[in-house]
Amino acid sequence: MISGHLSAKAGKWYMVLELRTPEGKRIPKWIGTGLPIKGNKHKAEEMLYQMRLEYSDARGTSGNMLFSEYLKQWIKDRQCELAKATFDSYKSILEGQVIQFYAPKRIALSALRPADIIAYHQELRKKGVSESTVLRHHAVIHKALEDAYYHELISANPAARVRRPRKEVYVIKPYTAQECRQLLDSIQGEKLEPMLTMAIYTGMRRGELLGLRWGTIDFSANIINVQHEVIRGNVDGKAALFAQDKLKRTASLRTLPMVEPLRNMLLTERQRRYGESQVKAGDYVFIDEKGHPLKPNYVTTAFPKLLAKYGLRPIRLHDLRHSCANLLITARAPLIEVQQWLGHSSIQTTADLYSHLTFQEKLNSAETIKNFE
The missing domain is CATH 1.10.150.130 (Tyrosine recombinase, N-terminal domain)
Incomplete structure (x- = not known):
C-alpha cells in the first residue's frame, strides 16, 4: 500500500501521499481534507487510509x-x-x-x-x-x-x-490477612515500604501506584483519587517512562477511602520529605533518590528479592492487588464493591478472577443451611 501521513497546515489537516516515479524518485502529493485540526484527527486518519487505498488500487499495488x-x-x-x-x-x-x-x-x-x-x-x-x-x-x-x-x-x-490458542489459567494465590500483616511488619524502614503498604490497602495497579501524586490525596476528606499512571515504553528502541492522565479504562478512574494506617503512613512520608515546606501537588509520592518516579522494572524485580530477604511466600507484585481483593472478600464485601474498588471494567471480570476466593463464603452459607432449624 502507498505510504502517507497527515500534516497540519493553516489550521487544517492535509493528506500527504508518498508517490514514486518509475525510477523510484519520491514525489509527495498533498491533498486537502477540508477538516479543521481541532477534534478531527481520527476522521482525517480515516480519509487518509481510504485515499491510500484508492491510489494503491489504481496502481494495482494493494x-x-x-x-x-x-x-x-x-x-x-x-x-x-x-x-x-x-x-x-x-x-x-x-x-x-x-x-x-x-x-x-x-x-x-x-x-x-x-x-x-x-x-x-x-x-x-x-x-x-x-x-x-x-x-x-x-x-x-x-x-x-x-x-x-x-x-x-x-x-x-x-x-x-484458525483455532484460537488456549490461554493458560493462572491460579491466583494471594496473601491472607496474616501474610499481609507479616509483610508490612517485615519491611518497616525499607525503601518500598510506603508503596507496598499502599498496594495492600488500595489494590492499585503498578502504573497507578507509580503515578500517584500528592495533589490527588485529600487528607481532609481522607480519600485518594486514582487518575494518573506512569508506564514503561520505548522511544527509538530505548526504554523510557511515560506519564499519562488517561487511564486505559474509564472504570480505572476512581476514588478510594484512605484508611487510618494508610493515612498515618502517608503523613509520615510527607513530613519526612517536605517537613514544614509547602507540598507540591504535582510531585510524585513514590520516588527514587534523585526525586524521579520509581521505575516500573525496578519495583517488579526488587519486590521478590524483598520477600526472599524476609522468608516470605513468593508472589508477584500484581498479586498484592489480588491480596487486597482477598481482604475485601474475606470481610464479605459485595462483589460489586470489590469491582468498583479495584476499577474493573465489569463485574464479570471481578467474578472470573475471584470466584475461587468467594467459595469460602459458599461454605459459610452451607453451614448456615445445615444448622437451620
Whole structure:
C-alpha cells in the first residue's frame, strides 16, 4: 500500500501521499481534507487510509502487497489510536518476531491462508513459548487482518478460521490477612515500604501506584483519587517512562477511602520529605533518590528479592492487588464493591478472577443451611 501521513497546515489537516516515479524518485502529493485540526484527527486518519487505498488500487499495488509489508504499515498507522503500552506491545510482537517470520516467505496479503498462520503458531511452540504468548501473537495478527478485511484489502480474515490458542489459567494465590500483616511488619524502614503498604490497602495497579501524586490525596476528606499512571515504553528502541492522565479504562478512574494506617503512613512520608515546606501537588509520592518516579522494572524485580530477604511466600507484585481483593472478600464485601474498588471494567471480570476466593463464603452459607432449624 502507498505510504502517507497527515500534516497540519493553516489550521487544517492535509493528506500527504508518498508517490514514486518509475525510477523510484519520491514525489509527495498533498491533498486537502477540508477538516479543521481541532477534534478531527481520527476522521482525517480515516480519509487518509481510504485515499491510500484508492491510489494503491489504481496502481494495482494493494492486492500484491506482501503480508509482512502490510504489518509494517498497519502498526505505523495504529500509533495514534492505541494506548502507549498497547502500541509498544503490538510493535514488539510484530517487529520482533511476526514480520521476521513472514518476510522471507514473501506471502502476499491476499494469498495468506489459515495454514500460514498455523505455521507461525508452531514456530513459536518450537521455541518453547507459553500458550498465552501464542495467544497474544495470534490476537495481534487477527486484529491486523480484521482491519485489512474491513478496508476490503482481503475478502475474508484467514485468522478467523484458525483455532484460537488456549490461554493458560493462572491460579491466583494471594496473601491472607496474616501474610499481609507479616509483610508490612517485615519491611518497616525499607525503601518500598510506603508503596507496598499502599498496594495492600488500595489494590492499585503498578502504573497507578507509580503515578500517584500528592495533589490527588485529600487528607481532609481522607480519600485518594486514582487518575494518573506512569508506564514503561520505548522511544527509538530505548526504554523510557511515560506519564499519562488517561487511564486505559474509564472504570480505572476512581476514588478510594484512605484508611487510618494508610493515612498515618502517608503523613509520615510527607513530613519526612517536605517537613514544614509547602507540598507540591504535582510531585510524585513514590520516588527514587534523585526525586524521579520509581521505575516500573525496578519495583517488579526488587519486590521478590524483598520477600526472599524476609522468608516470605513468593508472589508477584500484581498479586498484592489480588491480596487486597482477598481482604475485601474475606470481610464479605459485595462483589460489586470489590469491582468498583479495584476499577474493573465489569463485574464479570471481578467474578472470573475471584470466584475461587468467594467459595469460602459458599461454605459459610452451607453451614448456615445445615444448622437451620
